[in-house]
């Protein structure tokens with residue numbers, strides 16, 4: 001048996017992959033485990049949901065990313081348990097059997113999952129946007145709804161099929177609202193005969209008094225104005241108090257209630273810790289924040305467990321937001337720390353975050369972008385900055401050029417090629433929920 005250090009990484013997202021790549025020359029054996037075979041650029045997922053990009057363009061294969069790194073292997077499976085005392089990870093293979101993998105160092109980076117704020121039953125009635133499956137299902141749902149509206153004679157039914165409700169006016173909700181507005185107003189508006197897609201209702205709902213909570217007030221105002229100009233109805237200070245298939249109950253700040261009928265409801269309202277993170281909290285006694293994120297020390301470790309690093313969305317590192325930059329920077333930092341432990345580099349010291357900024361796209365050629373917390377751009381200049389930075393995240397020069405070219409092309413031509421609905425994919429009923437190894441066991 002090799003006496004090299006065994007580094008197990010749970011999650012091949014931004015955090016996990018940055019850590020793996022930082023260790024590419026280290027004399028360690030890396031096992032990267034993920035329940036999917038790809039990394040996912042979640043920021044671009046909404047573009048799959050509206051037919052701008054295909055799934056493969058936002059989800060490179062983990063194996064191909066690590067193909068030139070002989071010290072790393074990839075395993076497909078869902079981690080269900082971690083045993084910190086025996087230093088073992090239990091992995092459920094997609095075909096059923098379990099495997100036990102031993103580690104000396106664990107890098108825990110499983111991200112987060114959708115939070116329904118105690119109403120998990122909503123999951124069946126709403127779309128979410130967290131995985132490729134979610135984006136493809138939402139795309140089918142949007143396109144199928146327009147098709148049904150064309151078949152329907154009853155105007156009330158047409159209205160229900162062409163009302164899209166989006167719960168949560170953070171970056172995901174805002175981007176999806178803008179993209180559906182663009183799709184219906186500028187892409188498919190000449191494609192139907194019986195109804196006018198441009199009259200589609202897009203309703204964006206949030207309990208907060210403004211859209212894009214974490215952004216500067218100037219950018220929030222610019223985003224709200226841009227959404228309204230695109231015909232998006234923005235309902236602020238409005239709580240969703242009930243959801244069922246095809247309708248939402250809303251409670252306004254002034255105490256009035258309203259029923260909204262919408263065949264497509266996107267839930268973009270909250271995130272919380274994954275089941276495997278909750279399991280790790282139980283077995284280590286780690287402390288968590290209100291999202292279930294694990295509080296880590298300034299080296300991204302669980303206090304009392306120097307062999308376990310937690311990074312990315314799963315970690316609370318100085319209250320940083322759940323966005324890409326902390327995950328990538330923490331992944332790199334953990335890689336450097338492990339190299340230093342092996343005597344292969346300088347100890348990077350405590351983790352320090354470098355804020356490169358936040359941004360959101362609001363339809364065609366329009367975005368708000370806060371670069372480095374200093375440069376605040378909206379409209380077309382914001383959109384250019386958005387495109388450059390997002391293409392930068394994509395792996396490989398060819399893919400970067402392709403994503404940039406697609407964005408440039410979208411400015412001049414508004415066609416959306418990724419508009420296939422197959423017989424099986426026509427998403428008209430409730431959303432099928434993914435089967436996890438936990439739910440399989442009952």
Ligand SMILES: Cc1cc2nc3c(=O)[nH]c(=O)nc-3n(C[C@H](O)[C@H](O)[C@H](O)COP(=O)(O)OP(=O)(O)OC[C@H]3O[C@@H](n4cnc5c(N)ncnc54)[C@H](O)[C@@H]3O)c2cc1C
Nearest residue numbers: 011013014015035042043079110111312313322323324327
């Ligand atoms: C729709 C959307 C839009 C976003 N837009 C932006 C944006 O514009 N800008 C920005 O900065 N951030 C954005 N984010 C947030 C950003 O994508 C995340 O902060 C970032 O991906 C976190 O990286 P991570 O490595 O912690 O987790 P992830 O990238 O989520 O990776 C986690 C990985 O762990 C795997 N995994 C989970 N559980 C298990 C398990 N039990 N066993 C095995 N594998 C498991 C998952 O399959 C996944 O591959 C967005 C997020 C979403 C959902």
